Amino acid sequence: MTTTAAAESQPFQAEVAELLHLMVHSVYSETDIFLRELISNASDACDKLRYEAIANPGLITDGTPPEIKIVPNKAADTLSVIDTGIGMERQELIDNLGTIARSGTRSFLSKLTEAKDGANLIGQFGVGFYAAFMVADKIIVTSRRAGSDEVWVWTSEGGSGFEIAPASEEAAQRVARGTEIVLHLKKDAAKYLEAYEIERIVREYSDNIQFPILLVPEEGEPRQINSASALWQRSKSELKPEDYAQAYKQIAGAFDEPAMTLHYRAEGRQSYAVLLFAPSQKPFDLFQVERKGKVKLYVRRVFIADDAELLPAYLRFIRGVIDSEDLPLNISREMLQNNPQLAQIRKAVTSRVVSELETLGEKEPETFAKIWDAFGPVIKEGLWEDFERREKLLALSRFTTTSGENRSLKQYVDDFKPNQTEIYYLVGDSVERLKSNPKLESARARGIEVLLLTDPVDAFWTSAPIDFGGKPLKSLSQGDVDFGLIPLADDEADDKKDEPAADAATTIAVIKDALGERVSDVRASQRLTSSASCLVAGGDARDRALERLLAQQNRGEITKPILEINLRHPLVAALATDGAQAKDLSLLLFEQAQILDGEMPADPAAFASRMNQLVLRGLGK
Numbered sequence: 001m002t003t004t005a006a007a008e009s010q011p012f013q014a015e016v017a018e019l020l021h022l023m024v025h026s027v028y029s030e031t032d033i034f035l036r037e038l039i040s041n042a043s044d045a046c047d048k049l050r051y052e053a054i055a056n057p058g059l060i061t062d063g064t065p066p067e068i069k070i071v072p073n074k075a076a077d078t079l080s081v082i083d084t085g086i087g088m089e090r091q092e093l094i095d096n097l098g099t100i101a102r103s104g105t106r107s108f109l110s111k112l113t114e115a116k117d118g119a120n121l122i123g124q125f126g127v128g129f130y131a132a133f134m135v136a137d138k139i140i141v142t143s144r145r146a147g148s149d150e151v152w153v154w155t156s157e158g159g160s161g162f163e164i165a166p167a168s169e170e171a172a173q174r175v176a177r178g179t180e181i182v183l184h185l186k187k188d189a190a191k192y193l194e195a196y197e198i199e200r201i202v203r204e205y206s207d208n209i210q211f212p213i214l215l216v217p218e219e220g221e222p223r224q225i226n227s228a229s230a231l232w233q234r235s236k237s238e239l240k241p242e243d244y245a246q247a248y249k250q251i252a253g254a255f256d257e258p259a260m261t262l263h264y265r266a267e268g269r270q271s272y273a274v275l276l277f278a279p280s281q282k283p284f285d286l287f288q289v290e291r292k293g294k295v296k297l298y299v300r301r302v303f304i305a306d307d308a309e310l311l312p313a314y315l316r317f318i319r320g321v322i323d324s325e326d327l328p329l330n331i332s333r334e335m336l337q338n339n340p341q342l343a344q345i346r347k348a349v350t351s352r353v354v355s356e357l358e359t360l361g362e363k364e365p366e367t368f369a370k371i372w373d374a375f376g377p378v379i380k381e382g383l384w385e386d387f388e389r390r391e392k393l394l395a396l397s398r399f400t401t402t403s404g405e406n407r408s409l410k411q412y413v414d415d416f417k418p419n420q421t422e423i424y425y426l427v428g429d430s431v432e433r434l435k436s437n438p439k440l441e442s443a444r445a446r447g448i449e450v451l452l453l454t455d456p457v458d459a460f461w462t463s464a465p466i467d468f469g470g471k472p473l474k475s476l477s478q479g480d481v482d483f484g485l486i487p488l489a490d491d492e493a494d495d496k497k498d499e500p501a502a503d504a505a506t507t508i509a510v511i512k513d514a515l516g517e518r519v520s521d522v523r524a525s526q527r528l529t530s531s532a533s534c535l536v537a538g539g540d541a542r543d544r545a546l547e548r549l550l551a552q553q554n555r556g557e558i559t560k561p562i563l564e565i566n567l568r569h570p571l572v573a574a575l576a577t578d579g580a581q582a583k584d585l586s587l588l589l590f591e592q593a594q595i596l597d598g599e600m601p602a603d604p605a606a607f608a609s610r611m612n613q614l615v616l617r618g619l620g621k
Contacts, residue, residue: 007165036205037128045085047303135189232275252319276320298323314382383461419485425451427545438531447489459546479539514586525564
């Protein structure tokens with residue numbers, strides 16, 4: 001292809017160059033992804049044209065319908081994907097094909113390098129155009145922005161950069177609007193020139209694309225090879241599970257199977273169709289700071305936006321489409337945030353999704369477990385943010401507890417011990433560390449189940465006053481805990497009541513004097529049965545796990561804890577009989593409680609010295 005002016009060379013962004021290197025020099029089994037991604041990009045371009053034409057009808061006055069063509073050419077070893085969509089100007093070609101303007105790019109490249117098959121990551125991250133370099137050693141992109149007289153050619157061989165130049169007169173005449181992508185295929189990619197292979201890929205991944213996909217054979221007439229129907233507008237009775245699975249993969253750009261499908265039509269004050277899916281695997285960008293959802297908004301089958309925030313952030317893993325019959329086609333992105341009709345749709349669909357998840361948990365617990373394992377930490381964000389649905393979100397939540405995994409709060413309450421009135425929990429870094437936490441001892445002695453919460457969000461939602469079915473949630477790390485009315489599970493545990501206890505007033509006074517400003521108080525513990533000490537927060541203070549998390553983010557200081565002591569423990573009892581070592585023993589009680597709570601002593605060397613001295617004294621005896 002010739003151009004009317006010298007081509008200008010430009011380097012790729014560093015991340016793009018690295019990505020292309022991975023594409024060219026790695027062999028992923030799912031090379032079919034390149035065609036799916038190019039078709040998806042072409043569909044997006046046609047959607048954008050229809051959307052912009054609402055405000056500017058002159059963009060489509062030539063009468064050319066939005067469509068996508070696939071043209072194999074065995075003689076030239078090229079495969080072309082052509083659309084009559086919005087097209088790109090010179091700077092858009094540079095920005096869209098030369099850079100990856102997304103957060104998380106570094107992390108993505110690292111994961112892609114480690115992955116045995118990067119196809120799923122490619123689809124999740126939205127860099128599908130570059131997947132074409134898995135099958136092509138040269139790509140030529142010719143594009144004309146709708147309404148523009150200029151046509152530009154972008155060329156790259158997958159190296160360190162690309163060239164961009166004005167198109168030749170012949171190319172300009174060929175591309176009246178939209179984009180033509182010509183792939184010069186590698187020898188081992190010749191199968192993609194076969195009509196049956198192209199049709200297979202389109203049927204599998206792109207059958208529900210809204211626009212006609214035409215196969216232009218070297219001989220014969222072009223023919224449409226996709227159904228081009230809005231599946232969400234069809235009746236559920238017409239559709240099979242494989243239809244939904246295919247639609248999910250096309251709409252979400254995913255390779256996994258949907259764990260949940262929600263398809264219905266709302267009628268009444270507002271009319272809209274809903275087709276939503278819960279993935280069975282985590283999307284790559286699940287924990288990006290923006291927490292944006294990926295449900296697409298259509299108005300009367302015209303694509304409007306894919307970031308209209310149709311669901312709250314804690315349901316951002318849901319993928320799919322909402323198609324309204326009532327919203328204005330010319331709704332702007334600014335209006336999307338404040339439109340009362342859209343707000344009603346958001347509220348209704350959110351409640352329906354939560355109810356559907358709750359029903360799935362009751363009727364298909366194994367399927368729901370897949371969703372919870374992948375997205376539980378995200379759903380629990382709603383316990384903090386969505387007061388209106390908190391009770392329902394608590395009902396569908398599953399927890400690891402001292403009694404097992406995937407336990408619901410209903411199961412927890414059903415297993416209440418005699419005289420138990422609260423739901424107890426501990427927040428920490430890992431289940432293993434929590435299981436060895438001394439604050440569990442008194443609860444364990446009575447067979448009381450305790451929630452073991454290890455997700456970062458757990459420290460936040462538990463800080464709110466929350467109850468389930470009138471049963472308040474109570475932290476074992478905060479405030480007073482009294483299990484006196486709950487009987488011991490094992491009579492042998494009662495034997496410890498007969499063990500001599502240190503004098504409370506004297507012992508507490510000695511420890512307070514030794515620790516000084518390190519603690520806010522020292523008191524006898526109702527939590528401990530075998531350990532010597534533990535640290536807790538006061539009733540009005542934040543839970544210690546939340547304080548540590550906020551302190552790491554420079555959003556607060558850690559307040560002075562309360563030291564609780566077990567008066568029947570030999571180390572505590574020794575304080576009253578060994579005045580010379582009282583200060584060292586008091587400090588050891590405090591520092592070992594810090595360690596068991598996941599903290600480091602302020603002076604590790606001094607702690608080690610005190611511990612060594614105590615051991616040597618024991619050996620000396």
